[in-house]
Amino acid sequence: MNHTPALSLAKLRDQLVDQIAAGRALPGSVERAMRTVARDQHLPGLDPAKAYTDEAVSIKDNPGGPLPLSLASVPSIVAMMLAQLDAQPGDRVLEVGAGTGYNAALLAEIVGRDGKVTTVDIDSDVALHARAALNRTGYEDVTVIERDGLLGAPENAPYDRMIATVGLWDVPHTWWEQLAEGGRLVLPLRWRGQTRSVALIRRGDTLVCEGMELCGFVPIIGQDGERTAELADKTIRLHYDQDQQVDSGLLRDVFATPLVEVQSQARVGSEEPFDGIWLRATVTDDTVCRLEVTSEALETGVRRPAIPVRSPALVAGGSLAYLILEREDADPERPWRLGAAGYGPDGLHLARKLAEHIDAWSAARDAVPALTIRPAGADRDGLSEGRVIVKSESVLALSV
Incomplete structure (x- = not known):
């Protein structure tokens, strides 16, 4: 009481x-x-x-x-x-x-x-x-x-x-x-x-x-538009939308391939948010997914993502790249440099592409994309100007 x-x-x-x-x-x-x-x-x-x-x-x-x-x-x-x-x-x-x-x-x-x-x-x-x-x-x-x-x-x-x-x-x-x-x-x-x-x-x-x-919320019961691929003996999970072309079979051994890293020009402070990178990337890139890396995978030598439980990743075929942080003390106010880690035959290409997304975000960190939504089956006139994402009951259009 x-x-x-x-x-x-x-x-x-x-x-x-x-x-x-x-x-x-x-x-x-x-x-x-x-x-x-x-x-x-x-x-x-x-x-x-x-x-x-x-x-x-x-x-x-x-x-x-x-x-x-x-x-x-x-x-x-x-x-x-x-x-x-x-x-x-x-x-x-x-x-x-x-x-x-x-x-x-x-x-x-x-x-x-x-x-x-x-x-x-x-x-x-x-x-x-x-x-x-x-x-x-x-x-x-x-x-x-x-x-x-x-x-x-x-x-x-x-x-x-x-x-x-x-x-x-x-x-x-x-x-x-x-x-x-x-x-x-x-x-x-x-x-x-x-x-x-x-x-x-x-x-x-x-x-x-x-x-x-x-934000983050408990998902509603009854919608199932997101898919999950388990990689590296189920110690890494890739979450993607049902409309994305992801073949988990091609990615089965991707973390056994050599690691490549590409640094962007962007730096952030210890308390400075950088989630806008993820949002901005979805405006121009259909390969954006979420990577979840467990402590078991990190212990085997997998490169640590910026946030292990939820970092943006680009996926194409049997390759992927994801967001990483590297501490550089040259700038005490913004000691963390943002970059990308890549795996697979096209890992370097995807890492460079992600670094470009990071730099684009860094040039206008407060910019918010425009978003419009229409019901599935409705006229799409005007939506073609942005990135169109087709869901089961609606269509999203994003643009900068």
């Missing part, structure tokens, strides 16, 4: 929001909601002090896999996505992924009494947890539905705002039917192995992106 005084909990809550607001500008409505809603009440049994740290909390484990079935998201990511959503008083909002009910409570605060929040979750335990927490904290008007989130909630549509708190590989066709013209959809969308929280505005049969941020 929680015996922490309410005033102390409010102080902890304010300290967390102060920390988040120091890192990014928050809309007033989002900040007020986060200072009002008691996150600890949505995480019963957890030390309240931990409830007010900027960390994710697992609420249901997954016996069949490494990722939990449901998480209470990192509060700063919650704030970031709510800022992207830009919900207004009186809005009708659909949330996919009920979680603890905390995000739905924040949305209810933002849209007010004249608005309406509906949240859906495929897991009965999670939906029950959310319902109980919302009732306990005074948000009985939020509708909680146990349902496959890919179906949405047509009974309360159309929605002015829709938000997904689970990772999506594709935009379900049902969501198009439920989002109002001019409505805003925010979802963690995955392509070429990386996930971005994208804010999309509906303009007829087109979703136009108005911003994207790096």
Whole structure:
């Protein structure tokens, strides 16, 4: 049982929001909601002090896999996505992924009494947890539905705002039917192995992106557009999309070939992000994938990627190249030089190509590609100007 005084909990809550607001500008409505809603009440049994740290909390484990079935998201990511959503008083909002009910409570605060929040979750335990927490904290008007989130909630549509708190590989066709013209959809969308929280505005049969941020979420149940190839005695995994031409048989012995390295001109500081390389590369290159290298592979001498569990890689035939870091103390402010490691007969070519992607990113580090999305089967006029990625239910177009 929680015996922490309410005033102390409010102080902890304010300290967390102060920390988040120091890192990014928050809309007033989002900040007020986060200072009002008691996150600890949505995480019963957890030390309240931990409830007010900027960390994710697992609420249901997954016996069949490494990722939990449901998480209470990192509060700063919650704030970031709510800022992207830009919900207004009186809005009708659909949330996919009920979680603890905390995000739905924040949305209810933002849209007010004249608005309406509906949240859906495929897991009965999670939906029950959310319902109980919302009732306990005074948000009985939020509708909680146990349902496959890919179906949405047509009974309360159309929605002015829709938000997904689970990772999506594709935009379900049902969501198009439920989002109002001019409505805003925010979802963690995955392509070429990386996930971005994208804010999309509906303009007829087109979703136009108005911003994207790096994020990571538990994937939604029911979408299976990503494939995995296990290499080097299953100590290395390559993750790629179903439309990409990857032959795992050709890559079986790729890490037994000689290593080549190519350095770019780009340097970064120890706390400086470089994830934009991955994003920018997807605009011009269809060979971008995600490489996951285990500690066992590193112990056998495989070149360490920039981030072993998730680094961008280029794959063609029986060759690949991936992002690496090399420390050079000549520049104390930016001691890390970015480069590429290549394996296979075309490893040097791919490493040089990746180094070019790195240098292109470095020349405009804050540049964000344009993204538009249309339903599968819709007219593609105007999409040919960018890199087109075909998914099962939608088509993405990226351009610089």
